[in-house]
Amino acid sequence: MPPTTGMNDQAFAELCWLIEQADARLTPDAIWLSGKPHHFQHLRNLGALSLSNELADSITCDYCCDETYRPVANPDPLQTEFPYRGYCPECGWRPLKPEQARYWQANPQQIARWLSSALQLPPRYSVEPVVDGVLWRLGEIEYRRKRHTIFFGCKLEQSAEILNKKIGDLAAPGSEIITTTSNTSGLRSSALAARQLVPLRAIAHLRKAGLVVENLDAYLSGLNHVESSDETSLRLMHTMRIALINGEQIKLSPQVYDFLKLLEDADGDEVHKSYIANAMNIPPAFRRADIFKRHKEVFETFAQADNKGNYWLHPDFIIIDRR
Numbered sequence: 660m661p662p663t664t665g666m667n668d669q670a671f672a673e674l675c676w677l678i679e680q681a682d683a684r685l686t687p688d689a690i691w692l693s694g695k696p697h698h699f700q701h702l703r704n705l706g707a708l709s710l711s712n713e714l715a716d717s718i719t720c721d722y723c724c725d726e727t728y729r730p731v732a733n734p735d736p737l738q739t740e741f742p743y744r745g746y747c748p749e750c751g752w753r754p755l756k757p758e759q760a761r762y763w764q765a766n767p768q769q770i771a772r773w774l775s776s777a778l779q780l781p782p783r784y785s786v787e788p789v790v791d792g793v794l795w796r797l798g799e800i801e802y803r804r805k806r807h808t809i810f811f812g813c814k815l816e817q818s819a820e821i822l823n824k825k826i827g828d829l830a831a832p833g834s835e836i837i838t839t840t841s842n843t844s845g846l847r848s849s850a851l852a853a854r855q856l857v858p859l860r861a862i863a864h865l866r867k868a869g870l871v872v873e874n875l876d877a878y879l880s881g882l883n884h885v886e887s888s889d890e891t892s893l894r895l896m897h898t899m900r901i902a903l904i905n906g907e908q909i910k911l912s913p914q915v916y917d918f919l920k921l922l923e924d925a926d927g928d929e930v931h932k933s934y935i936a937n938a939m940n941i942p943p944a945f946r947r948a949d950i951f952k953r954h955k956e957v958f959e960t961f962a963q964a965d966n967k968g969n970y971w972l973h974p975d976f977i978i979i980d981r982r
Contacts, residue, residue: 670698671865675840683765711762720747730760771795771811773870815841819849853897922972929969
């Protein structure tokens with residue numbers, strides 16, 4: 660059956676759901692009893708699904724549909740089309756093709772490759788695993804004379820803090836775009852809350868040769884928009900390098916950003932100035948006024964200090980899920 664637009668859409672939905680599962684595999688029964696075997700076969704033809712080397716624990720007899728059995732290797736070496744078989748109490752020995760005996764598994768790295776191709780990233784960029792099976796760096800694109808680093812990720816919620824640090828090591832603040840199959844609303848209270856997260860299905864469509872990306876510009880444009888309010892927070896510190904004080908946007912210098920990030924990473928604990936100096940590669944006897952000379956209000960709002968050289972983030976601005 661040739662793939663239709665509807666089949667592509669449903670197959671893509673199934674794939675996005677599957678790679679978010681703890682075990683991104685399907686049994687042969689789940690394929691042929693799903694009512695959508697053509698969708699899964701289409702994904703396999705495209706390389707998004709493959710057959711695992713592991714045999715399923717139990718499958719339903721495709722002849723009587725009543726009994727189940729465990730597939731085993733076929734002792735007949737000439738049976739290349741049916742390298743497996745299973746014994747059904749009702750039907751006897753049944754020959755099995757590989758797709759009838761082995762698990763089907765999702766390949767999220769294939770989505771990363773599709774995205775790289777769909778975004779027409781230059782050949783000098785390779786799809787680079789950042790955290791195996793979870794996050795990939797695809798490369799960089801330029802939008803309105805600003806460079807953005809593109810990532811693809813899945814299962815982000817399970818290791819949000821580790822991923823947030825990895826992304827910070829690979830992308831300048833506010834330059835990252837993370838396309839994902841994860842539920843972005845569920846990430847709003849995680850360590851990735853300040854990152855630019857783009858739901859994959861909002862910008863990508865499955866076609867016969869892979870993915871087509873549309874509407875990414877809408878998210879890139881959104882990076883330059885901040886709703887007016889009387890908010891005071893560091894919500895936009897990582898994405899736009901901006902502090903909000905009573906709704907006013909205050910652009911942070913690189914040194915102020917680095918200083919506040921060190922305090923944020925300490926989760927409210929004290930950070931001594933010697934550690935700060937070493938991390939920021941500045942003289943140990945630095946004066947706070949030298950760093951915050953144009954950002955005095957930022958320090959007074961978000962940071963606190965004692966006379967022993969210790970600094971810490973004001974308790975009101977510690978990320979809740981890291982307390």
